[in-house]
Amino acid sequence: xxxxxxxxxxxxxxxxPIAVMIVFSFNASKLxxxxxxxxxxxxxxxxxxxxxxxxxxxxxxxxxxxxxxxxVLGTLAAVxxxxxxxxxxxxxxxxxxxxxxxxxxVITGLSLLLLFVAMEAAFGWxxxxxxxxxxxxxxxxxxxxxTVVVRSRLATMDRSLEEAAMDLGARPLKVFLTIxxxxxAPSLLAGWLLAFTLSIDDVVISxxxxxxxxxxxxxxIFSKVRLGVSPEINALATIVVAVVAVAMVVxxxxxxxxxxxxxx
Amino acid sequence: MASQPAFAPxxxxxxxxxxxxxxxxxxxxxxxxxxxxxxxxxxGEIFSLLGASGCGKTTLLRMLAxxxxxxxxxxxxxxxxxxxxxxxxxxxxxxFQSYALFPHMTVEGNIAFGLKQDRLPKDVIAERTRAVLDxxxxxxxxxxxxxxxxxxxRQRVALARALAKEPKVLLLDEPLGALDKKLREATQLExxxxxxxxxxxxxxxxxxxxxxxxxxSRIGVMNAGGIQQVGTPxxxxxxxxxRFVADFIGAANxxxxxxxxDRDGRLVVHCPELAHDLTIDHAAPLAAGTPVxxxxxxxxxxxxxxxxxxxxxxxxxxVSDIAYLGDVSIFHVRLxxxxxxxxxxxxxxxxxxxxxxxxDKVYLGWHPANALxxxx
Numbered sequence: 001x002x003x004x005x006x007x008x009x010x011x012x013x014x015x016x017p018i019a020v021m022i023v024f025s026f027n028a029s030k031l032x033x034x035x036x037x038x039x040x041x042x043x044x045x046x047x048x049x050x051x052x053x054x055x056x057x058x059x060x061x062x063x064x065x066x067x068x069x070x071x072v073l074g075t076l077a078a079v080x081x082x083x084x085x086x087x088x089x090x091x092x093x094x095x096x097x098x099x100x101x102x103x104x105x106v107i108t109g110l111s112l113l114l115l116f117v118a119m120e121a122a123f124g125w126x127x128x129x130x131x132x133x134x135x136x137x138x139x140x141x142x143x144x145x146x147t148v149v150v151r152s153r154l155a156t157m158d159r160s161l162e163e164a165a166m167d168l169g170a171r172p173l174k175v176f177l178t179i180x181x182x183x184x185a186p187s188l189l190a191g192w193l194l195a196f197t198l199s200i201d202d203v204v205i206s207x208x209x210x211x212x213x214x215x216x217x218x219x220x221i222f223s224k225v226r227l228g229v230s231p232e233i234n235a236l237a238t239i240v241v242a243v244v245a246v247a248m249v250v251x252x253x254x255x256x257x258x259x260x261x262x263x264x
Numbered sequence: 265m266a267s268q269p270a271f272a273p274x275x276x277x278x279x280x281x282x283x284x285x286x287x288x289x290x291x292x293x294x295x296x297x298x299x300x301x302x303x304x305x306x307x308g309e310i311f312s313l314l315g316a317s318g319c320g321k322t323t324l325l326r327m328l329a330x331x332x333x334x335x336x337x338x339x340x341x342x343x344x345x346x347x348x349x350x351x352x353x354x355x356x357x358x359x360f361q362s363y364a365l366f367p368h369m370t371v372e373g374n375i376a377f378g379l380k381q382d383r384l385p386k387d388v389i390a391e392r393t394r395a396v397l398d399x400x401x402x403x404x405x406x407x408x409x410x411x412x413x414x415x416x417x418r419q420r421v422a423l424a425r426a427l428a429k430e431p432k433v434l435l436l437d438e439p440l441g442a443l444d445k446k447l448r449e450a451t452q453l454e455x456x457x458x459x460x461x462x463x464x465x466x467x468x469x470x471x472x473x474x475x476x477x478x479x480x481s482r483i484g485v486m487n488a489g490g491i492q493q494v495g496t497p498x499x500x501x502x503x504x505x506x507r508f509v510a511d512f513i514g515a516a517n518x519x520x521x522x523x524x525x526d527r528d529g530r531l532v533v534h535c536p537e538l539a540h541d542l543t544i545d546h547a548a549p550l551a552a553g554t555p556v557x558x559x560x561x562x563x564x565x566x567x568x569x570x571x572x573x574x575x576x577x578x579x580x581x582x583v584s585d586i587a588y589l590g591d592v593s594i595f596h597v598r599l600x601x602x603x604x605x606x607x608x609x610x611x612x613x614x615x616x617x618x619x620x621x622x623x624d625k626v627y628l629g630w631h632p633a634n635a636l637x638x639x640x
Binding site: 158161163166167168169170171174178183 | 378
């Protein structure tokens with residue numbers, strides 16, 4: 001009984017703020033903290049706010065592109081770190097690939113900005129701060145997360161499965177595509193989702209590498225909030241929560257089914 | 265099977281071996297896993313590499329499969345040097361200890377995998393898959409996933425997958441290690457029967473003596489990276505060439521002794537732990553004073569209340585321990601010197617009136633032909 005009480009308390013602690021926000025997104029009053037009856041007008045208004053819609057679309061594109069890029073590069077890094085156990089500087093690489101996990105985001109953002117500026121000065125690419133720089137920056141810092149997730153899955157995978165495939169006549173690339181990749185697919189999906197969520201709610205790094213023409217959603221929300229919280233922001237945040245929740249449930253289902261298929 | 269006298273190509277000096285290891289060594293850093301192993305295996309054999317864990321048997325098998333490259337030496341299959349041939353181009357297939365069935369494929373998919381790599385036509389793949397599945401009696405399970413099978417069924421699928429490509433050599437890494445005792449015994453003979461039908465050469469790694477003895481045409485006993493002795497199960501058990509093999513295979517009573525002389529063409533040895541000198545059949549004469557080890561298997565020692573007949577080697581002692589195993593009993597007899605000898609007796613009758621018990625004074629006797637002199 002006490003345990004259940006504690007559990008409810010912990011969940012309340014986690015979810016009451018979000019619940020309050022969702023409730024107030026249906027507030028008819030313009031005053032955020034005063035309940036003025038039920039209304040969906042803020043959702044309607046949101047649909048007519050060009051700036052928010054553009055930012056949301058941009059954030060989605062950036063998140064899709066950077067998560068995909070990070071998954072490809074992160075998986076390659078994980079494969080090399082797990083499968084090629086003897087090469088010069090392996091320990092250094094292992095440490096370095098996970099460094100962005102603990103690096104303050106301000107520093108990552110600043111150093112990426114410096115790099116982009118220097119690159120532009122040196123050979124004119126990337127031109128200014130744009131979608132490209134945001135995608136590259138997000139891929140850079142979420143790559144580390146993908147590597148960690150994929151690496152742990154690869155490390156626990158039975159090595160003899162790959163040997164068996166090779167023994168049966170498959171060349172190394174074929175082995176990777178037909179055996180390794182399908183077996184680590186759940187971790188790739190998990191890594192991709194992690195990278196996606198990291199990208200879609202990132203403020204700090206985006207603040208450094210985004211330009212006037214390309215402002216992601218979190219930055220728009222952030223700048224709007226500075227002028228005061230409006231019910232419109234609550235509505236926007238509620239939509240984001242809903243999208244993320246649906247994505248996580250789907251991903252959980254997929255991962256669970258794959259796990260059952262593997263372990264019986 | 266082990267007792268078929270007709271099949272013994274290793275005794276024919278003209279016969280060309282199928283597999284040849286020539287002074288193969290494998291080092292991992294400072295550790296020598298396999299130390300200058302030379303070995304010939306003939307077509308149609310079931311050859312077992314037997315040894316404790318860490319003796320190098322698995323490394324030797326993995327070098328034959330191509331997963332490890334020898335540090336020195338060469339490996340030949342059918343006269344072709346395969347030392348540097350990658351695993352996917354070797355005419356060998358392996359059955360893994362963990363079975364290594366692809367969890368995301370059905371039984372059929374697993375078996376067809378190897379055939380697809382050869383780009384065979386679809387109908388040939390389907391036909392061959394069906395044939396090997398029938399061979400291991402798993403035809404009904406073609407559409408199951410590995411996790412829907414029992415341990416014994418997985419073992420069959422793994423065998424079928426390794427046989428599907430009709431390799432020249434089938435490598436088996438502890439093939440029955442994951443099965444329980446009853447199933448293991450049944451599967452041993454079935455594996456031998458399948459091997460007999462398909463005629464593929466088996467090279468098998470095991471730490472289980474009974475498995476090696478039951479299945480093998482010949483056994484290579486390994487220790488510390490080297491091959492100690494190669495021979496038929498009978499050779500290995502009855503005529504071990506060294507103290508290590510005698511001690512490793514089965515149970516053995518061993519006495520440290522010195523050669524005392526010769527009598528009627530038999531060797532006479534003096535053993536400080538026994539009251540009487542021993543006479544032993546031995547082909548090669550040894551100089552007096554040579555230190556030797558005398559080995560006699562427990563089942564060759566008769567245990568009696570009466571003094572053994574003339575001409576037998578004998579010793580007297582007191583029963584100190586009895587291990588009753590149902591079919592047999594093992595008596596531990598302590599001699600006056602404190603040395604213990606094991607004697608094995610078959611329990612032929614329900615009850616034995618003359619049943620021996622603890623602290624009984626007994627005589628142990630064995631024939632000169634049933635003991636062995638070891639000099640290595």
